[in-house]
Amino acid sequence: MRIAMIGTGYVGLVSGACFADFGHQVTCVDKDAGKIEALRRGEIPIFEPGLDELVASNVKAKRLDFTTDLTAPVAEADAVFIAVGTPSRRGDGHADLTYVYSAAREIAAALSGFTVVVTKSTVPVGTGDEVERLIREANPSADVVVASNPEFLREGAAIRDFKFPDRIVVGTDDERGRKVLGDVYRPLSLNQAPVMYTARRTAELIKYAANAFLATKITFINEIADLSEKVGADVQQVARGIGLDNRIGSKFLHAGPGFGGSCFPKDTRALVKIAQDHDVQLRIVEAVLGVNDIRKRAMARKVSNAVGNLRGKTVAVLGLTFKPDTDDMREAPSIPLVTGLLDMGAKVRAHDPVGMEQAKKELPEIQYCDDPYECVKGADAMVIVTEWVQYRALDLDRIKGAMAQPVVVDLRNIYRPEDMAAHGFTYESVGRAT
Known part of the structure; x- marks a missing residue:
């Protein structure tokens, strides 16, 4: 399958390289021309064990390439993944969706034929609805399904997490969208990775709920650590x-x-x-x-x-x-x-x-x-x-x-x-x- 990955940050680069390693044809897109040129030279902008070798091998096999222009990759893609940053918005802590919505508008103009547009970035509940609205507003004739597919990658173990996931969450009620994403992840069936199909908003909330629960476990044991010091426990x-x-x-x-x-x-x-x-x-x-x-x-x-x-x-x-x-x-x-x-x-x-x-x-x-x-x-x-x-x-x-x-x-x-x-x-x- 042909995949366009919008964003070459941590999630986009790891996901794009792993999809290419599955045998898909992947183009990673980023507006930062310097970063794209560096990636073409084999220079990886982040430290992640094994990522440089994975990128190099798939570039050599011509399954992975990089560009600053999303027009052709999106037009040819079966699935377009939005993997841009969603930092905390300065002042109020909300997720800043500026890059997500900007990507959605640019994707809309380049769509050709049936395409699944997937939010891979961590986004608040309802973001997929707005992405779909923006795409249909910009390109009313687009034959598109917008889905959610949150990532669950641990930095330092991201490649293994991608290839041997605890679960794959796919958020869409559209059967065509489910089929495309099922085909994208089909190579993981040998690893018996469970694919969980949900409504789009449910998928968006799963990612936040999972991270909040893990953060709660860390904070709980840290408070117990303080008590342990006071009472002489280990x-x-x-x-x-x-x-x-x-x-x-x-x-x-x-x-x-x-x-x-x-x-x-x-x-x-x-x-x-x-x-x-x-x-x-x-x-x-x-x-x-x-x-x-x-x-x-x-x-x-x-x-x-x-x-x-x-x-x-x-x-x-x-x-x-x-x-x-x-x-x-x-x-x-x-x-x-x-x-x-x-x-x-x-x-x-x-x-x-x-x-x-x-x-x-x-x-x-x-x-x-x-x-x-x-x-x-x-x-x-x-x-x-x-x-x-x-x-x-x-x-x-x-x-x-x-x-x-x-x-x-x-x-x-x-x-x-x-x-x-x-x-x-x-x-x-x-x-x-x-």
């Missing part, structure tokens, strides 16, 4: 104890500095705004957002409590991205942490395996180091913020010898307190007694 054992209940499950029960990234903060805020627009209060989701924001800011105080007065002290921060295996800095817990440390008068040095170039845009005032051992040299505290595998097996004797004070604040609980004590560190973690 939050990791608490999480295991409740996670073994198959009604709850163990995923997203890892205590830490709070959730970040491109999805959970943005989507939970947008879901609250959607509810408010319909005179519904989502008190649990509202509380999740508030607790998460407070938690991120509180991490700097946790460092201060471990070290004492931070004025003039040097703090080494290991890990800047919001999670491992990505260079994504959007709403990363490291940002309010570092800002708080600077406000307390600390000097901050930082290391991240792939995220430092992105981090420099958010945190230009700190020093960046080429490796963790350089980062901790002369530091009064080392703070582990992102659980990169590179930080899980550090030479602790070398770390201690390089530091001015052997203080470690482990916000991801990647080390055992008894091991750190044996190496002579003052060790603080999350949800475990000091």
Whole structure:
């Protein structure tokens, strides 16, 4: 099948490359001419394990190409996916649909023959209705079905998630639309991936509800971590104890500095705004957002409590991205942490395996180091913020010898307190007694 993918951001590029790998003919479209030229040269604008090889192999096989002009790809396509950004709107937290609606109008002018237009971007309930209205208004004769097909990709594991999904949600009541999208995803039938067909508005809400629920699990275990510290319990054992209940499950029960990234903060805020627009209060989701924001800011105080007065002290921060295996800095817990440390008068040095170039845009005032051992040299505290595998097996004797004070604040609980004590560190973690 022929597919046009509008947008070459995280979702568009991963989805386009995977569809091409299924054997479909895919053209990815973006207005950023510089990005398109870079993609044609094989330069990938985001860090995602395996994506560069996947793009290169499908470009070589002539199943994947890139352009700035959507006219021909849309006219030839069986399915057109809208995968543009929907950032939080400045000032009110609503999803900004400017790029979605702009894409819909441009797509309408280029349609030829029966086409399924699919919103792949995360969009509020009812967006598909407006996309359909805009297309029919711009091109009344268009033979088109507008469907919703939300993505459920984890950064750092996106290719596997796309090829071995928990579910595929297709939102349309039109049989022709269901058939086209069934054919698009048919290669996944060997993996027995369940395809769930729903009404369009239901599909739109599924994505928001899923992200809000996962964000709630993270925030819940973070609050239990705070209680664990006060009562002398171990939050990791608490999480295991409740996670073994198959009604709850163990995923997203890892205590830490709070959730970040491109999805959970943005989507939970947008879901609250959607509810408010319909005179519904989502008190649990509202509380999740508030607790998460407070938690991120509180991490700097946790460092201060471990070290004492931070004025003039040097703090080494290991890990800047919001999670491992990505260079994504959007709403990363490291940002309010570092800002708080600077406000307390600390000097901050930082290391991240792939995220430092992105981090420099958010945190230009700190020093960046080429490796963790350089980062901790002369530091009064080392703070582990992102659980990169590179930080899980550090030479602790070398770390201690390089530091001015052997203080470690482990916000991801990647080390055992008894091991750190044996190496002579003052060790603080999350949800475990000091």
